[in-house]
Amino acid sequence: MDDLDQWFAEQILPYEGALTAYLRRVWPDASEVADLRQEVYVRVYQGAAKQRPPVARFFLFAIARNLLIDRLRKSRVVPIDLMEDLDAANVLSDDITADRIISGRQELAQLESALGDLPERCRETFVLRKIDELSQRETAEKMGVSEATVEKQMVKAMRLLADRFWNAASRSGPRTDDGKADSDEKRR
Numbered sequence: 001m002d003d004l005d006q007w008f009a010e011q012i013l014p015y016e017g018a019l020t021a022y023l024r025r026v027w028p029d030a031s032e033v034a035d036l037r038q039e040v041y042v043r044v045y046q047g048a049a050k051q052r053p054p055v056a057r058f059f060l061f062a063i064a065r066n067l068l069i070d071r072l073r074k075s076r077v078v079p080i081d082l083m084e085d086l087d088a089a090n091v092l093s094d095d096i097t098a099d100r101i102i103s104g105r106q107e108l109a110q111l112e113s114a115l116g117d118l119p120e121r122c123r124e125t126f127v128l129r130k131i132d133e134l135s136q137r138e139t140a141e142k143m144g145v146s147e148a149t150v151e152k153q154m155v156k157a158m159r160l161l162a163d164r165f166w167n168a169a170s171r172s173g174p175r176t177d178d179g180k181a182d183s184d185e186k187r188r
Helices: 003-011 013-026 030-050 056-074 080-088 098-117 120-131 136-143 147-166
Strands: none
Touching: 003 013, 003 030, 013 030, 013 056, 030 056, 098 120, 098 147, 120 136, 120 147, 136 147
8 A cells, every 4th residue: 555545544534424424414416425425535635646735634625615616616506505505514613523533632642742752842842832821931931041042942843843744744745766755854
């Protein structure tokens, strides 16, 4: 199984039930739901082949919604209540489902792992500022450092976390002949 197939199986397929429920809820012809789901999967796969999205769930449901809107634009008659349903059916803010709980736990585990990989001072600064919600001054006092140091450590922590979450997808993308990621890693 290649990287894209594995990503698809791990990041997209767990939402099949939620995607199917969403399509059934907002699309008037239930007989088309399976075909719509497959078309969503094709678009997700094609998009992820170019660049992996940072949050697969948002990507999946955005594609589903856009596909439905495209289908509606192409149809001759669009029922007004269907357009209202599409606007109201924001699957990303519906009641908490088992899929969302599982996804939230996975994202929390990823964040915990990423925080654990930060240098100690960066991690401490990040936790005090973003989790404990201390001001820059309070953080500096608690750590016994200057506010400039707190600011520098926050910038470093944010860069490392952003690199881990948002650039990881591009590093797992196209590779060079020597098997290394074809990215900006060589400059670092």
